[in-house]
Amino acid sequence: MIINGVTIDATFAEAFPMKGTRIIITAHNAKWAMISAQAFTGFATSVIACGCEAGIERELDPSETPDGRHGVAVLIFAMGGKGLAKQVETRAGQCVLTSPTSALFSGVDGETEMALGQNLRFFGDGFQISKMIDGKRYWRIPVMDGEFLTQEKTGVVSSVGGGNFLVLAESQAQALAACEAAIEEMKKIPNVIMPFPGGVVRSGSKVGSKYKALNASTNDAFCPTLKGQTKSDLSPEVESVMEIVIDGLTKEDIDKAMRVGIQAVCDLGAENGIRRISAGNYGGKLGPFHFHLQEIMA
Amino acid sequence: MSALTFTLKTAPAQRIDCSPLTPDALAEKSLADIAAIELQTGNTTTRVDSLFDVSGEDTNEIAFVANSDKLDFIGHSMTQGRIRVIGNAGAYVGIFMDGGEIEINGNTGIYTACEMKSGQIKVNGNTGDFVGGARPGRKNGMTGGTVIITGNSGDRTGDHMRRGMILIEGNAGDYCAARMVSGTIAVLGDTGAHLGYAMKRGTVLLTQTPSRGISANFNDCGSHTLAFLPLLFASFAKLDSKFAQVESFSRVQRYAGDLAGIGMGEILVKI
Numbered sequence: 081m082i083i084n085g086v087t088i089d090a091t092f093a094e095a096f097p098m099k100g101t102r103i104i105i106t107a108h109n110a111k112w113a114m115i116s117a118q119a120f121t122g123f124a125t126s127v128i129a130c131g132c133e134a135g136i137e138r139e140l141d142p143s144e145t146p147d148g149r150h151g152v153a154v155l156i157f158a159m160g161g162k163g164l165a166k167q168v169e170t171r172a173g174q175c176v177l178t179s180p181t182s183a184l185f186s187g188v189d190g191e192t193e194m195a196l197g198q199n200l201r202f203f204g205d206g207f208q209i210s211k212m213i214d215g216k217r218y219w220r221i222p223v224m225d226g227e228f229l230t231q232e233k234t235g236v237v238s239s240v241g242g243g244n245f246l247v248l249a250e251s252q253a254q255a256l257a258a259c260e261a262a263i264e265e266m267k268k269i270p271n272v273i274m275p276f277p278g279g280v281v282r283s284g285s286k287v288g289s290k291y292k293a294l295n296a297s298t299n300d301a302f303c304p305t306l307k308g309q310t311k312s313d314l315s316p317e318v319e320s321v322m323e324i325v326i327d328g329l330t331k332e333d334i335d336k337a338m339r340v341g342i343q344a345v346c347d348l349g350a351e352n353g354i355r356r357i358s359a360g361n362y363g364g365k366l367g368p369f370h371f372h373l374q375e376i377m378a
Numbered sequence: 379m380s381a382l383t384f385t386l387k388t389a390p391a392q393r394i395d396c397s398p399l400t401p402d403a404l405a406e407k408s409l410a411d412i413a414a415i416e417l418q419t420g421n422t423t424t425r426v427d428s429l430f431d432v433s434g435e436d437t438n439e440i441a442f443v444a445n446s447d448k449l450d451f452i453g454h455s456m457t458q459g460r461i462r463v464i465g466n467a468g469a470y471v472g473i474f475m476d477g478g479e480i481e482i483n484g485n486t487g488i489y490t491a492c493e494m495k496s497g498q499i500k501v502n503g504n505t506g507d508f509v510g511g512a513r514p515g516r517k518n519g520m521t522g523g524t525v526i527i528t529g530n531s532g533d534r535t536g537d538h539m540r541r542g543m544i545l546i547e548g549n550a551g552d553y554c555a556a557r558m559v560s561g562t563i564a565v566l567g568d569t570g571a572h573l574g575y576a577m578k579r580g581t582v583l584l585t586q587t588p589s590r591g592i593s594a595n596f597n598d599c600g601s602h603t604l605a606f607l608p609l610l611f612a613s614f615a616k617l618d619s620k621f622a623q624v625e626s627f628s629r630v631q632r633y634a635g636d637l638a639g640i641g642m643g644e645i646l647v648k649i
Contacts, residue, residue, distance in 0.1 A: 148608050148626075183605050209579070209644070210560070211606050212522075212541060214613045220606055229605040 081374045085350025086357060088342070088373050093244045094361035095369035098127075098157040099164045100239035100329060102137065102187035103196065105176055106151035110139060116179035117152035120171045124156065125276045126325075128285075128296060132158040132167040133241060133327050135273030146185045147229070153187050155273045157241050157327045164236065165194040172230070173200050177221070183229040186216075188329075190235025197221075197230025240369050243326035243334035246284065246302060246358040247345050252320040254353035256280070259322045261348060262341035269337040272328040284323040287362055299360070318355055331369055339376050346377075379436035381462070382412070386430055386444035392420030393468060394429060396442070397451035401459025401478065404437040412437075442467070447487050453480045456497070469506065472499045475523065488532070489513070494520040494542065500618065501525070507532035507551065510539045510561075518559065520544075526619045533570065536563045539580065547620045555582045558643060562610070566620060577636045577643035583610075584647045585624065592645060596635030601649055603628045 081088040105120065107113035117136050124134035134156035145151035156171075158164035176184045177200055186196055201208040201219040209220040210232075217232040247262070249255035263279035266272065274280075289297035300306050301313040302321045314321070324341055328334040348354050359373055384399065395418035397403075404412055413427035426432060434441070438459040442449065445465030453461050454470070457477040469487035472480050476495040481502070488506035491499050492513060509531050510520035519538040526545045533551035536544055536558050544563045552570035555563050555577050564583040571590050574582060592598075611626035630646040 146609055146612075147605050148612075149605075207642075209581075209642075211562070211581070211610070213606070213609050218606055218609065220604070226602060227604055227606075229609075 081377060083343075083346040083349075083377065086346045086354050088346075088377055089356060089358040090374055091359050092361055092364070092373065093242070093338070093359035093371040094364060094367040095240050095242035095244075095331075095334065095371065096159075096367040097369075098133075098159060098239045098241035098327065099161045100155060100157040100237050100241075100327070101164065101168065101190065101194070101234045102237075102329075103154050103156070103168070103172075103234055104140065104145055104151050104185040104187040105154060105179075106140075106145045106147050106149040106183045106185070107179065108149065108181035110150040112179065112181055113150045113152045114139070116176050116182045117154050119175035119179060121154055121156070121275075122175070124167075124171075125281070127157075127159055127241070131163060132156055133273070133275040134167075134171075135275045135279075135327075137270065137273055138267070146231075147183055149183070155271070155327065155329070157239055157273075157275075161192070161194060161236055168234070169195060169199055172196065173203070177203065177223070177228055177230075180225050185231045186234035188235045188237055190237040192236045193233040194236050196232060196234040198232045200228075200230055201232075237329050239327065239329050240331050240334055241327040242367060243328065243338060243369070243371050244284075244323055244360050245338055245342055245373065246321055246323050246356075246360065247354065248302075248314065248318045248321050248356040248358060250317055250319055250353035250355060254348075255320040255322045258345045258348050258352070258354050259324060261344040262324055265340040265344040266324070266326070266337045269333065269340060271330065271333040272326050272337040274324055274326055274337075276323075276325055279324060281323045281325055282321075284321070284360055287366075302358075313358070315355065323360065331371075334369075334371065335376055338371055338373075342373070342377055379439075380434040381439040381441045382432070382434040382437050383441040383443060384426070384430035384432055386442070386446055386449075387428075389446055390419065390429065390448050392422075393448045393450050394419050394424075395451050396449050397454030399426070399440065399442075400453055400456040400461070401438045401440060402456055404440070407437065409435065445484065447485070450487070453478070453499075456480075466503070471501075472497070472525075475499070485529070491520050491523070491525045491544075493518065494523045494525070496522045498524045498526070501527045501529070503527075504529035504548070505531045505535075507534050508537050509535045510542065510544050511535075511537035520561070524617070526617060526621070528619070530567070536561065536580075539563070545614070545617070545619060545621050555580065555643070555645075558582075564621065566624070574636055574643055574645055576639055578640050579642045580644075582643070582645045583607075583630075584645065587647055592633050592647075593635065595638050596633040596645055597637060597641075599632040599634050599644075601629065601631050604630060604632075604646070607646075 140151035416423035450468040466484035530548040549567035
């Protein structure tokens with residue numbers, strides 16, 4: 081398959097089941113809601129070392145938030161419910177509770193529930209106040225700038241993590257420009273995040289390493305400087321490869337995000353140095369979710 | 379199907395225990411079965427059809443056409459369905475209620491919503507004392523649900539109240555929120571003496587400063603913008619009540635008490 085001079089490989093991205101949730105952070109204004117959300121989603125690019133993958137889904141107008149203030153919707157994913165709960169609690173405690181004027185709400189009803197502010201309430205040292213409103217429990221925790229309001233629980237959703245595609249370009253600048261264009265479009269799709277810095281990862285990994293202590297290492301087949309040193313998957317004119325990883329609440333959400341992202345890259349086309357779109361997989365044996373590039377773009 | 383309607387034949391001499399006449403208790407019963415139910419009246423029992431004209435067949439929608447303050451225990455332990463009273467009702471309306479809806483187009487007696495767990499009671503009139511309270515000797519009053527009073531509530535509203543919401547469009551009597559354990563009482567009108575007496579936790583939300591003032595047992599914590607109030611007002615929006623029309627506010631003067639006890643309750647007054 082070739083779109084606008086860009087070859088779409090006959091391969092697939094392999095993704096895994098994850099547990100995810102959406103939280104809504106509100107604040108006095110959009111600036112402080114974003115600051116809190118950025119802190120919450122910091123160091124959350126990959127479950128390999130961060131324990132979770134998190135990102136900002138979108139900004140919310142006051143009309144869309146529970147308390148009528150500016151807000152930010154955040155998605156966070158982990159490999160299991162317990163891990164997710166731990167990450168949400170520590171991040172909420174250190175990054176949202178501490179952030180001036182913030183409030184924290186659940187943004188999704190899941191199959192099950194887990195603690196959101198349930199344990200943060202103990203920070204109130206006995207002065208915390210519980211309020212049941214419309215069947216949901218909230219905690220009012222006295223803090224130095226007033227009161228921190230948090231919903232007690234949030235929903236846990238069976239999600240999908242690790243959808244991806246690779247952009248193979250003639251130069252680093254062209255690969256980056258194509259990925260930026262893709263991210264711009266993918267951000268418009270609800271229920272997904274691209275957790276890496278700016279949505280783009282330049283250090284895609286393969287499973288395993290020559291070093292026993294590591295279970296992942298550089299994806300040498302796609303490293304352009306190794307074209308003459310390893311069993312490379314790159315043609316001579318490809319000088320840079322970048323990857324976009326997508327986590328979403330459902331497989332269909334990731335399908336949509338990949339489609340608009342790949343299309344944005346292809347719109348730049350061969351004339352802007354884009355040669356191929358490929359994807360990372362493990363032979364289809366590890367992850368139950370397969371995103372076939374040519375089917376998605378058909 | 380038309381509502382199952384109990385029309386009181388004559389003003390009763392004794393109090394009538396209406397607890398068997400709920401959607402739960404009457405489900406699957408024929409009109410003849412219902413007519414034969416014996417209701418406790420004073421120190422004896424009387425058949426339903428001796429006291430009421432019975433018509434209609436929808437046991438999930440029950441109406442009492444009975445302007446008597448002697449009809450007690452209406453909606454006792456009901457978990458679903460709807461009961462409407464055209465006229466006054468007696469004591470213990472909605473006691474132990476765990477779902478469904480009761481609407482009274484008149485006044486109610488004492489202990490309305492006593493130890494209620496869930497559901498909604500709307501009184502289009504005034505209520506007696508101890509709304510949402512606990513029975514004498516019991517420690518927990520209502521533990522959930524919503525009570526809307528379009529008129530005034532009697533004394534000791536929310537006595538021992540544990541959870542849930544009491545919304546009073548008119549005035550509240552003396553000792554409002556006395557011994558309150560938790561939950562929310564909101565009053566659009568005035569409140570009587572000894573507001574929040576022995577209050578442990580919970581919230582009393584007032585749209586005007588009480589004419590009798592705030593008790594010395596409550597300390598002024600200053601004026602604040604509280605983030606939970608917009609959520610609370612948003613939850614009022616679906617109610618058939620003046621509270622749905624109240625313009626949302628979050629600026630309040632906060633008073634904490636009763637400091638003679640644990641002092642974790644609060645009175646919030648709109649500023």
